[in-house]
Amino acid sequence: MNEWIQIPNGALAQVARYSSQIVSQYKDNAMIEALPSIMSKEEVVQALSSYPHFDKEERYADSHYRFHMIQQLLGYFQVMPLHIDLENRISRLIRQGYVNRNPIQPNYASQMVQGYADIQRGQIHQNIQTSSSGLTIVGVSGMGKSTAINRILSMMPQNISHSEYNGVQLSAYEVVFLRLECPPDGSIRGLINNFFVELDQLLGTNYMDRFGKNTKLSAASLMPIVSQIARSCNLGILVVDEVQNLSVANSGGAEKMLSFFVTLSNSIGLPTILIGTPTAQALFSNFRIARRGSGQGDVAWLPMKKEEPSWRLFIEGIWDYQWVRNPTELTTELNDAIYEASCGITDIAVKIFMFSQIRAITSGTETITPQIIKGVVKDSLKLVEPMLNALRSGNLNGIAKFGDINIAPINGFIAAEQSKLNLGNMLQTFQKTQKEQQVxxxxxxxxxxxxxxxxxxxxxxxxxxxxxxxxxxxxxxxxxxxxxxxxxxxxxxxxxxxxxxxxxxxxxxxxxxxxxxxxxxxxxxxxxxxxxxxxxxxxxxxxxxxxxxx
Incomplete structure (x- = not known):
């Protein structure tokens, strides 16, 4: 059973429990042995899957209760082959990153000394032999890239506390992963400040006050400091989301930022995962950056095709969760309507399915039909129709110019449909009262x-x-x-x-x-x-x- 300790002014940290390793390269390394065991495909599926509670009797509840039940679909997560592959890649990245950062090896102390020297010089030394690499994930917004990565990372403790390893005193924290969002302005300083804030919340440190708020320190002078902090907290992997924001950076800003990630990898062996929309694809044209980003291969996260097994697995899995009183089987016509509306984008497909159930309830039909699906699509997808048309055409260059997909929020849609239902009920009550008065x-x-x-x-x-x-x-x-x-x-x-x-x-x-x-x-x-x-x-x-x- 895992034990946890509270870090003063910080978050909880799991007390390290070490397990023997089958892979010889991972043996006798406290950072790797403290990680959860390498998972099989079956274990990954079981750990990642998330299905809402469902009881057929709930279909007979009043509409205002069923609106709450339908929102459970926002937490629905169907594991796909791509998710299993991603978990495997991330598992390898983290462990490979720790291979040359073993705290009981002599070179670990020398790396710390080198890090302090880099801070003094204002330049990062890059002659370490590293086995780390990176991963770039580029995909259309709404496909669940960030959600999948977060779920995979959540299967591991974010922070591990070490005190003793094989009879040797080892006072250290191991921050297994750190997820940052690239700032909207694409600035290095903004990303570094995010780094400080996240670690302060985890470890109870005051890096933001000491370094982030110090206006005398330039972004360039902060890079060796970030490198040394990442080294000292034994950071396992750095995940940077919304990398497409680098496209709005000042001249040369994108290249400097990406070069910084490569430098972190070269100097301390820190693996990085960069996540972005198709807009970010052009940022990896530089071979030196692309080489690091492709250490575990690039992932092009494209919308599912209707004939693919993944789409069938997804739509058949979610179709069971119908809270309308007259559920219907998934026919070819209904499948075509959902796919045509969503273009195989999971986020849109889930929300259209939710909207259709709500519309079926408020309209009194209590069953999902192709006509209801088309109706909610007409009401809710106006803003993203240009992007969906680009997807239907298969023009990826056209897709790249569009930002995030923003369809009508579920709460707003429910409120609008609820108002219709309330108005209908009010009119019915008024008519009934009038008739009773007349009688x-x-x-x-x-x-x-x-x-x-x-x-x-x-x-x-x-x-x-x-x-x-x-x-x-x-x-x-x-x-x-x-x-x-x-x-x-x-x-x-x-x-x-x-x-x-x-x-x-x-x-x-x-x-x-x-x-x-x-x-x-x-x-x-x-x-x-x-x-x-x-x-x-x-x-x-x-x-x-x-x-x-x-």
Whole structure:
């Protein structure tokens, strides 16, 4: 079981645990023996794969829950043959880089002394015999280059703490990998400052304050310092992403930066991985730089072709994760629609699949169709359509002029679709309420008319008075109130001009009740029946809750 220690002001470091090596070149080297074992293909697949939780019963959850479930697809990672190959190359790069940097060998101390001398001279000495090399990865944005590299690196501890090796005191940290992003301006100073910041966070050092903020130190004078720091922390591999930013560097800046990476490799045997979009391809034309970058071979990370097994593996794997209530099989038509929309770019394909499920839910169809896929493509891929057209044409030079792929963010798409769903629900609720109010008003009107006719009011007059009361006196809501007011109109107890008043009619005194009873008797009704029909007596004889029978 791995043990970890907390570095003061820094991150956690794994306590070194050494394992014997099968490769003879790696034996008796603390830096290599502290690394995880070399993995088989099966172990790589198991370690790299990431599949979201899925239960078919979740398809019957309410839409707002399923929106959350669908977002799990952002963490979906299907291992491809290229990923296995990359893991193998990176594993070799790191170990080969440590071969000539063995801390128990005499030349290790001499290298440290040489590093301090380089700082004094302001120039890096480059006569070390090195077995390190590099790797360049150039590919279209959205293919998952950075994600794959990060997942591969995450299978190893980033920082290892050494205290004793085979009975020999060894007080050292081993930073297995360091990942930097090339600054947007492509400046060497910016990249070096990123280097200082990252190490300060890992090791609790203050390199940024000591060197990065020192305006008296030029970028050139900082290079020997960076070299010595990388040597002292036993840096295993340096990964530099977004290398295409070097194309915007000042005159000669790109060549100086790339030469710096070669110098690090030559001086301390530090392997480097450079990652960029097709824009960066022209940066490696220089043979000297290309030679170092091709130590483990270049990787051209191109979009998948529809007929390739990799695309089929990818699309069939992700298609199982459907949270719509009517899932569909992956037909040729659906496969063609997804591929045509994404051009084989995994990031776009995943998001279109997510968007299509969300649109299927909000539209009420609850199934993914080619029409829904085309609809979300039309709404979400407008900004990247020129790049996708270049991909469809196969013109890599045309592709190189485009930057990162930016399609509609998932949160923004969900918010837009949610607003449509909320609006639809609101309209349905409003329509339902209106219908219920109409039914209630019609029943109230009919009930009031029936009661008035029982009191001897002609049906035509009763309908007229009830309609007038309901339209001009909205505060009158109950059938009893409507009957009372309408019957008073019939008896002439309320003048017609009062119907336009917004005030509630005054409660009549005993003389009004007597007139009601008198008028009822003239129509052959008892006093009880008159008062009941007029709403002064409850329709049914009942005992209120809480009352008692004496």
């Amino acid at each position: 209630h008003a019609e029943r109230l009107k009919q009930d009031a008319v029936v009661r008035l006719t029982l009191l001897g009011v002609p049906e035509k007059e009763a309908k007229h008075n009830v309609s007038k009361i309901l339209s001009e006196m909205p505060h009158v809501q109950s059938v009893q109130e409507v009957v009372q007011v309408a019957y008073k109109f019939h008896l002439g107890l309320i003048e017609d001009k009062q119907t336009t008043s917004e005030t509630r009619p005054q409660i009549e005194d005993e003389r009004d009740l007597r007139k009601l009873v008198k008028a009822g008797k003239e129509n052959g009704l008892t006093a009880y029946q008159v008062l009941k029909d007029a709403g002064y007596i409850a329709s049914d004889f009942s005992i209120d809750a809480g009352s008692e029978i004496g």
